[in-house]
Amino acid sequence: xxxxxxxxxxxxxxxxxxxxxxxxxxxxxxxxxxxxxxxxxxxxxxxxxxxxxxxxxxxxxxxxxxxxxxxxxxxxxxxxxxxxxxxxxxxxxxxxxxxxxxxxxxxxxxxxxxxxxxxxxxxxxxxxxxxxxxxxxxxxxxxxxxxxxxxxxxxxxxxxxxxxxxxxxxxxxxxxxxxxxxxxxxxxxxxxxxxxxxxxxxxxxxxxxxxxxxxxxxxxxxxxxxxxxxxxxxxxxxxxxxxxxxxxxxxxxxxxxxxxxxxxxxxxxxxxxxxxxxxxxxxxxxxxxxxxxxxxxxxxxx
Numbered sequence: 349x350x351x352x353x354x355x356x357x358x359x360x361x362x363x364x365x366x367x368x369x370x371x372x373x374x375x376x377x378x379x380x381x382x383x384x385x386x387x388x389x390x391x392x393x394x395x396x397x398x399x400x401x402x403x404x405x406x407x408x409x410x411x412x413x414x415x416x417x418x419x420x421x422x423x424x425x426x427x428x429x430x431x432x433x434x435x436x437x438x439x440x441x442x443x444x445x446x447x448x449x450x451x452x453x454x455x456x457x458x459x460x461x462x463x464x465x466x467x468x469x470x471x472x473x474x475x476x477x478x479x480x481x482x483x484x485x486x487x488x489x490x491x492x493x494x495x496x497x498x499x500x501x502x503x504x505x506x507x508x509x510x511x512x513x514x515x516x517x518x519x520x521x522x523x524x525x526x527x528x529x530x531x532x533x534x535x536x537x538x539x540x541x542x543x544x545x546x547x548x549x550x551x552x553x554x555x556x557x558x559x560x561x562x563x564x565x566x567x568x569x570x571x572x573x574x575x576x577x578x579x580x581x582x583x584x585x586x587x588x589x590x591x592x593x594x595x596x597x598x599x600x601x602x603x604x605x606x607x608x609x610x611x612x613x614x615x616x617x618x619x620x621x622x623x624x625x626x627x628x629x630x631x632x633x634x635x636x637x638x639x640x641x642x643x644x645x646x647x648x649x650x
Contacts, residue, residue: 349386367573433480536562540581548620
């Protein structure tokens with residue numbers, strides 16, 4: 349088994365859904381087959397406007413012919429393995445080129461960097477993971493005993509120290525539900541700028557921590573991935589109602605309230621005046637219709 353980089357463009361002509369599948373032509377079949385059962389890192393080229401660089405990690409489960417596109421193949425992603433990075437990891441950043449396996453003997457970028465599917469050295473994999481999910485220790489600056497409240501500071505959380513050990517395998521770390529939930533929350537809260545998507549309220553506690561929670565639209569135990577488009581930033585009460593099917597969202601993000609709610613009028617009073625969930629700024633982070641459809645069909649009490 350080999351680790352690999354899969355190049356994915358937000359404007360791709362391929363039928364990609366990074367948390368579920370990656371479509372590729374036959375010339376990459378041997379490379380994809382070599383990483384079945386191992387981890388890959390997704391990369392969006394820097395020439396793409398607002399490129400995300402290295403933006404996620406996932407595990408390949410199978411490589412199969414694409415039944416809907418003769419001559420093409422699909423790398424199927426192991427359910428529950430996909431994880432968005434919380435930090436942008438550029439190809440060439442402050443620490444230099446992070447994927448050093450694409451350098452030649454003269455330390456110049458070789459033709460390997462142009463490949464849509466390419467092998468990834470273990471030490472490069474670890475380096476990119478370290479940068480993508482790093483949780484450095486920091487504390488809110490205080491002025492006169494009161495926590496500062498800039499937007500950047502509001503999103504800071506109490507974090508575990510991050511130990512940078514290139515030799516240490518990251519696989520166990522990536523599989524930890526505790527770790528994944530914490531990283532998922534950071535990504536979702538950041539995407540929604542610490543604001544509840546339903547109420548529109550942005551509440552910060554005395555320690556500078558955002559009060560919103562990260563809700564999976566389709567729960568992990570029901571096959572939902574840890575991708576921002578499967579998440580919503582919700583206040584505690586709204587999160588409880590969403591999980592119990594008292595509220596849901598239409599594909600256009602209109603808020604729907606269950607007829608079975610015992611106090612529908614009070615629930616409507618919590619919803620922001622537009623009647624629609626407030627979406628993240630980036631289109632790719634917005635709730636995906638497939639996850640919303642699942643919630644309406646399996647959770648919502650009509």
